[in-house]
Amino acid sequence: MISALRQTFSRSARFATLAAVAAAVGLLVVGLSMAMFNENLSRSEKLRDVTVQADILSGSVTAALAFDDSKLAQEYVDALGANRDVEAAGVYDLNGKLVAGYARPGSSAPAVNRVGPPSLANDHIVVSRPIAQSGTALGSVYLRTVSEPFARRAMRYAGIGLLIVMAALLVAVLGASNASLAVAHRKLKVEMEERARTEEALRVSRELEAAAKMEAAAERSRTALRQSEQQLEFALDAGRLGSWTVDVASGRLTASEYFLANYGLAPDAQVRTISDLDQYIHPEDRDRQRRARRNAIRGGADFEAEYRTISPEGDVRWILIRGHAGKDNDGRVRRMAGVSLDITGRKEAEERQRLLLDELNHRVKNTLATVQSIAVQTRRDTLDAAAFERAFLARLAALSRVHDLLSHVSWVGASLADVVRQTLAPHLLSGERSSRLVLEGPDLALGPNAAVTLAMAFHELATNAAKYGAYSVETGRVEVRWQADDPKSPSLIEINWRELGGPRVEPPTRRGFGTRFVERGLAREFDGEVQLEFAPGGVRCQMRIPLSAKLRMAA
Amino acid sequence: MMTQAASLHGLRLLVVEDETLVAMMLEVMLEGFGCDVVGVAGTVKRGLAYASDESLNLDGAILDVNLGGEEVYPIAQRLTDRGVPIVFCTGYGLKGLSPSFAHIPTLAKPYLAEDLEGLLLSALASHRSH
Numbered sequence: 001m002i003s004a005l006r007q008t009f010s011r012s013a014r015f016a017t018l019a020a021v022a023a024a025v026g027l028l029v030v031g032l033s034m035a036m037f038n039e040n041l042s043r044s045e046k047l048r049d050v051t052v053q054a055d056i057l058s059g060s061v062t063a064a065l066a067f068d069d070s071k072l073a074q075e076y077v078d079a080l081g082a083n084r085d086v087e088a089a090g091v092y093d094l095n096g097k098l099v100a101g102y103a104r105p106g107s108s109a110p111a112v113n114r115v116g117p118p119s120l121a122n123d124h125i126v127v128s129r130p131i132a133q134s135g136t137a138l139g140s141v142y143l144r145t146v147s148e149p150f151a152r153r154a155m156r157y158a159g160i161g162l163l164i165v166m167a168a169l170l171v172a173v174l175g176a177s178n179a180s181l182a183v184a185h186r187k188l189k190v191e192m193e194e195r196a197r198t199e200e201a202l203r204v205s206r207e208l209e210a211a212a213k214m215e216a217a218a219e220r221s222r223t224a225l226r227q228s229e230q231q232l233e234f235a236l237d238a239g240r241l242g243s244w245t246v247d248v249a250s251g252r253l254t255a256s257e258y259f260l261a262n263y264g265l266a267p268d269a270q271v272r273t274i275s276d277l278d279q280y281i282h283p284e285d286r287d288r289q290r291r292a293r294r295n296a297i298r299g300g301a302d303f304e305a306e307y308r309t310i311s312p313e314g315d316v317r318w319i320l321i322r323g324h325a326g327k328d329n330d331g332r333v334r335r336m337a338g339v340s341l342d343i344t345g346r347k348e349a350e351e352r353q354r355l356l357l358d359e360l361n362h363r364v365k366n367t368l369a370t371v372q373s374i375a376v377q378t379r380r381d382t383l384d385a386a387a388f389e390r391a392f393l394a395r396l397a398a399l400s401r402v403h404d405l406l407s408h409v410s411w412v413g414a415s416l417a418d419v420v421r422q423t424l425a426p427h428l429l430s431g432e433r434s435s436r437l438v439l440e441g442p443d444l445a446l447g448p449n450a451a452v453t454l455a456m457a458f459h460e461l462a463t464n465a466a467k468y469g470a471y472s473v474e475t476g477r478v479e480v481r482w483q484a485d486d487p488k489s490p491s492l493i494e495i496n497w498r499e500l501g502g503p504r505v506e507p508p509t510r511r512g513f514g515t516r517f518v519e520r521g522l523a524r525e526f527d528g529e530v531q532l533e534f535a536p537g538g539v540r541c542q543m544r545i546p547l548s549a550k551l552r553m554a555a
Numbered sequence: 556m557m558t559q560a561a562s563l564h565g566l567r568l569l570v571v572e573d574e575t576l577v578a579m580m581l582e583v584m585l586e587g588f589g590c591d592v593v594g595v596a597g598t599v600k601r602g603l604a605y606a607s608d609e610s611l612n613l614d615g616a617i618l619d620v621n622l623g624g625e626e627v628y629p630i631a632q633r634l635t636d637r638g639v640p641i642v643f644c645t646g647y648g649l650k651g652l653s654p655s656f657a658h659i660p661t662l663a664k665p666y667l668a669e670d671l672e673g674l675l676l677s678a679l680a681s682h683r684s685h
Contacts, residue, residue, distance in 0.1 A: 358647060362621065365646030366574055369664040373580030376668075380583065449623055453575045513579075521575040524597055550623070 020175030024168035031164030035157055046147060047118055047125055053083070054129040054143040061091050062131055065099065065138045074100035080143075087124060090142040091131070099139065113142040123147055242340035244323070246274050248297055248333050253277070262319045262340045264311020282308035282316065289321075297333050300325045306343065318347040367403075370452070371396065381512040394463065395456070398423055402455035406448050413445035415554065416454070416495075420480050423458040427471045436471070441482035443554035444493065450550035453525040460514030461497055461541060469539050470502035476538075477501055490553060492528075493545050499538035507534040526550060563675060564589035569616040571595075571602040571630055572644070573623045577664070581617060581644075584668045588675070598622055602630040606637070613639045615679055617671075620645040620652065628653055642678050644671075 057076060064072035073091045077100040080089045090101040090109030101109035119126045124146050131138040148156075236243055242259025246252065251273040260269050263280045271277060274293075281289055285307035296303030303323035308316050323338025374395045382388040401422050405414050417439050428436055446454060462471065462478075470476030479498045484490030499505075508515065515532065518541060523530045528545040545551055568590050572578035575597070582592050593611050596602035599622055605611060616634050618627045620643050627643075634641050643661040645651060652661065660678045662670060 358651065362646040362651075365664045366577070369580070369646065369666075370574060370576045372665040373574075373576040376580050376583060447623070449573060449575075456576065517575070517579065521579055524578065524595055525573075525575040527598065527601065 015179070017176065017179065020172040020179065023171040023175055027164055027168040027171060031160065031167075035160055038160075039153075042148065043120060046145075047120065047127070050125050050127045050143055050145050051118065051129065053080075053086075053145075054127045054141050057089065057091070057143065058129045058131045058141045061100075061141065062133050062138060065091065065093065065131055066133055070099050074102075076100070077102040083145075085145040086143065087146055088142070088144040091139065092142065093139040094137060096140070107144070109142055109144070113140050115140045120147070236339070240342060243338070244340060245335060245337040247335050248325075251275055259340045262317065262342045263309045264313065264315050264317060280309050280311065282310055284308070293336075296323065296325050296336065300327055300331075300333050303336060303338060306347075317342055317344045319343060367399075370399065374399070377513040391463075395459065397426070398455055398459035399452065401425075402452050405455075406451055411448045413447075413554065414451040416441070416444040416446060416482065416551075419446060419451050419455050420458055423455045424462050424478070427462050427466050436477040438477065438479040438481070440479070441495075442484060444482065445552050445554040447550040450525065453522060457518045457522045457543075458497075460518055461539070464514060464539065465499055465502065468503070469505065470499035473502055475501045476503075484547075484553070491547055493547060493551060495543040495545065497539070497541035497543075499540070502538050504536050505534050505539055562679070563672065566590045566614040566675075566679070567593045567612055569594045569596070569602075569605050569611070569613050569634075569639075571597075571605075571616065571622065571627055572619040573597040573621075574619070577619070581671075584671055585617075587668065588672055596630075599625045599627065599629055602627065603633060606630050606633040606639070609637075613637075615639060615675065616641045617675075618643055620647060626653070628656060631656055631659070640678050642674050 060076045061073045077089050077091055080086045081102055087107040088103040088109040091099045092113040093099050096112045096114055098111055103109050113128055115128045115130045124144055126144045129141050131140055242256050242262045244255040244259045253274050257267045289305050289307045292305040305321050309319055310316055320341045320343045323336045325333040325336045328334045375392055378392045379388055382391055405418055405422050424437055465471040470478055477500050482493055482495040485492040519530055519532050526545040531542045533540045568585055570578055570581050570592055578595050585592050594605040596605050616639055618631055618641055620627050631641055643659050644664055646664045660674050662674050
């Protein structure tokens with residue numbers, strides 16, 4: 001475009017220059033022609049003037065010549081001296097002999113003259129005219145005048161030439177300026193066109209840019225929407241949240257796979273409307289769920305319900321539904337949408353926690369009742385407060401130790417050997433445990449109540465042994481052996497307590513709490529038989545306990 | 556006090572309680588009231604056997620609600636069917652009771668001898684008024 005522009009510009013400039021030069025040359029040629037024409041015209045006029053003067057001289061001297069009055073002729077000739085152009089003049093007789101002559105210094109009239117055609121020299125004109133009277137030749141005149149002097153002529157032509165040159169220059173300048181104007185005009189036109197094109201391109205480009213910006217913005221919002229949808233889906237999936245939408249008028253349901261899964265339904269389950277779901281809601285929760293739904297639709301309130309679902313296979317799950325009613329401009333509820341979440345695990349955990357708390361409360365209350373029982377019965381056996389305190393605290397300590405043991409096994413299956421060892425530990429020094437206490441028998445597991453009862457029973461036996469029996473002397477020892485009635489299919493365990501090496505045993509004079517507890521309490525606890533024998537060689541206690549959940553062979 | 560003491564005196568009572576120590580305390584308390592504990596059961600099975608035994612001539616029963624995980628209700632049902640008045644002793648409190656036995660007088664563990672005595676008097680008195 002630029003080179004084309006330059007081409008256009010240079011071509012028109014060249015044309016304009018050529019036109020100006022041509023015009024100038026034309027003017028010069030015309031000027032020269034006119035100068036030459038003028039030169040010729042002025043020469044011929046001069047010649048005519050000189051000829052007329054010669055003729056006047058000729059006429060003037062006719063009479064003088066006719067009368068041979070050379071003096072008169074000389075007067076006429078000298079009169080010509082007033083004309084500064086006349087260089088020389090002469091009057092000649094018929095023979096061509098000079099009669100009268102005049103010449104300026106440096107010039108001379110020829111001695112002889114013959115009539116002939118005028119001669120035009122560069123710097124002078126020579127005219128010879130006959131002198132005649134009534135058709136009779138009398139002689140001739142000679143007149144030589146200067147033509148226009150060279151310097152004058154040159155000055156004249158220089159002025160003309162200058163005018164021509166100025167005209168040519170004017171033409172050239174006008175032409176050139178016209179050309180440059182045309183070029184400038186053309187350039188301006190080109191520039192304006194270029195500018196219009198640029199502006200159009202700019203406008204188009206701006207429109208394109210704006211359109212591109214709008215498109216980019218639209219693409220960005222589409223991308224953002226897509227991302228947001230993906231994030232929502234991801235979040236819903238990650239949270240195992242189902243999503244659902246219900247058209248209130250038609251009841252039409254749109255539900256995600258997770259929502260259906262919450263109901264225990266397959267992804268392709270035939271569930272078209274909200275009513276189709278009712279059959280999968282636990283009958284006990286159906287009315288409650290519907291009521292919550294209706295309230296939400298009627299009041300435009302948030303919808304939240306926890307209820308049980310029953311899958312086609314009969315699996316019961318708890319789900320949490322949260323929804324929101326979307327109102328239209330008239331304030332009517334058009335549709336509801338929300339999420340669903342399987343809260344079976346949470347409900348089970350809540351139930352477990354509730355049971356645990358109930359169980360804890362139960363245990364604490366029962367333990368308090370146990371402590372109360374120990375207090376009440378210890379008081380009946382003791383004579384003074386000090387004895388009561390000693391016995392009561394010893395029993396509480398035994399109870400506490402067996403609770404420690406049970407808590408170590410999470411209140412499940414304490415071992416019989418551990419219960420005995422733990423209960424008797426306060427009566428033995430650490431070095432004596434293997435020598436003064438023999439434990440022998442298969443592994444047995446005790447339920448919590450059975451462990452407490454057996455621990456209390458062994459505590460009573462050990463306390464008695466420490467007061468009156470084997471543990472009242474340093475050499476005494478206790479053997480606790482147990483065995484199943486039939487090792488292959490055991491139904492009953494026989495536990496034998498035997499004291500050895502103690503002082504001679506006297507039967508007690510009255511039966512206190514310890515004796516009652518071992519004999520009656522133990523038997524009642526296990527629905528078994530207990531024989532307590534105050535044999536002289538040492539106390540023996542035989543417990544025959546049927547195997548049950550309370551006391552069983554350890555796995 | 557005399558009339559109350561007289562009213563519990565000689566009553567033949569059944570105790571159903573799986574906690575041996577608690578059962579023994581109950582025995583001590585009831586014997587203190589002058590009652591005759593004719594049976595102590597720690598299981599539903601044994602309790603049902605006592606409840607069905609008409610030869611025991613029961614005047615009333617004190618039942619622990621939870622027997623080592625088992626509920627005492629079959630025994631309670633058997634006794635009420637037979638017209639034997641019952642009271643509950645429970646570590647669960649009143650809210651743990653089955654709705655069909657919610658009207659039965661209930662004592663929460665642990666309880667004082669006086670509370671037990673008062674409850675027994677009112678339970679047996681209301682029974683006698685029927």
